[in-house]
Amino acid sequence: MRKSLVFFVLLSAIVILGCAQQAPEKPSETTPVATTPEVYHLTILTGGAAGTYYPIGGAMANIINKYVYVDGVEATAVTSGASVANARKLGSGEAELALLQNDIAYYAYHGIEMFKDNPIKNIRGIATLYPEVIQIVTLKDKGIRTIYDLKGKKVAVGAPGSGTAVDALQILEAAGINESNTHFEYLNFKEVADALKDGTIDAGFIVAGVPTSAVMELASVRDVYIVEVPDEIYEKLKEKYPFYTQYIIPAETYKGLDKDVKSVAVMAMLATREDIPKDIIYKVTKAIFEHTDELVEAHQRAKDITLETALDGMSIPLHPGAEKFYKEKGLI
Incomplete structure (x- = not known):
């Protein structure tokens, strides 16, 4: 009798252990299941x-x-x-x-x-x-009226290694201007404005949406002039670099800018x-x-x-x- 009881207890334990190791029952359809959507x-x-x-x-x-x-x-x-x-x-x-x-x-x-x-x-x-406009900024009293007038002057072409510097050199090259006939300075936007204000450069390139705050601040204390990039320069650029577009800087964009100015732009x-x-x-x-x-x-x-x-x-x-x-x- 004692052996039978021991056998029954052991058998019951095995059955209970086996049930515990089975996969849990599938939750009913009414039971909410937490899920994390893939994002x-x-x-x-x-x-x-x-x-x-x-x-x-x-x-x-x-x-x-x-x-x-x-x-x-x-x-x-x-x-x-x-x-x-x-x-x-x-x-x-x-x-x-x-x-x-x-x-x-x-x-x-x-x-x-x-x-x-x-x-x-x-x-x-x-x-x-939207256009990031190439703005060739100078002062009215410098007497620079066309891009060709930049030859032989002190021109800021952008910060070293910047996209602005690359754009400026491409545009100047199309006009026959390079480091052999013109003095280039490598300055950022703020430095360009400060150097024009102080008279240490004759013109500078700024590539940004218009109006640009650096140019606006300069125009509040000096008579600025934006140099045109004429059609023939744009056509030369477009042949070689497909990313350029033509852009008109509207009159009154800056204080004292009394007429529209043709330029070129790259695009954001x-x-x-x-x-x-x-x-x-x-x-x-x-x-x-x-x-x-x-x-x-x-x-x-x-x-x-x-x-x-x-x-x-x-x-x-x-x-x-x-x-x-x-x-x-x-x-x-």
Whole structure:
């Protein structure tokens, strides 16, 4: 009798242990199950917090989070070193989207200028946004009236290694001006304005949206003059560099500017990487162009962001997702 009892106890323990190791029952349909949706995160590289790229990039992130998050996409805009740094970070996979100038994107893709021997072949275009205008600034009393008058003068061409410096040298070369016949200074925007104010240079290049605060401040204390980039120089540039567009700086943009001035511009643009899924870039492109009013609320430069001009000056291959959107809209 005692052996039978021991056997029964052991058998019961084995049965209970076996039941405990079985998979738990499937919860009933009325039992809520906690799930974590898969989210594809996009980092948007912008520029310095005081610049134009940062508020516009932040507004783009907000648009994505409001209108594309439901499809499993979210975005964060971060400050950065702007165009050149952004192109390099896209290439290394440190971000998914970036704001940069279309000339810098062109250099990166083709491995020239500051990207010589280090091309970024995975960079792809989404849209061009607004013009970054080449402004050749001088003072009225300098007597400089045409781009050809710069020969033999002291000309600031931008900070060392900057996109501005590259643009300035290309434009001057088209006019027959180089370091053999003209003195070049390498100064940033503020330094250009200060040097003009102090009379240590004759003219300087500034590449930015208009009006530019550095030029506005200079015009408040000096009579400024913006030198025209004539049609023949634009045509020469366009033959060699597809990213340039023509731009008219309107009269009254700056104090004392009493007539329209022809110039050229590069374009701020939104770029991405080749490997970002087509469907995601399609949704991002669509959301941005359906809500450009929210971009304008962030910065007035966004008034120039339109679907009609989204491919103006596009200097690198389009991402397939953006291409799909533009085909639907009949732009390509």
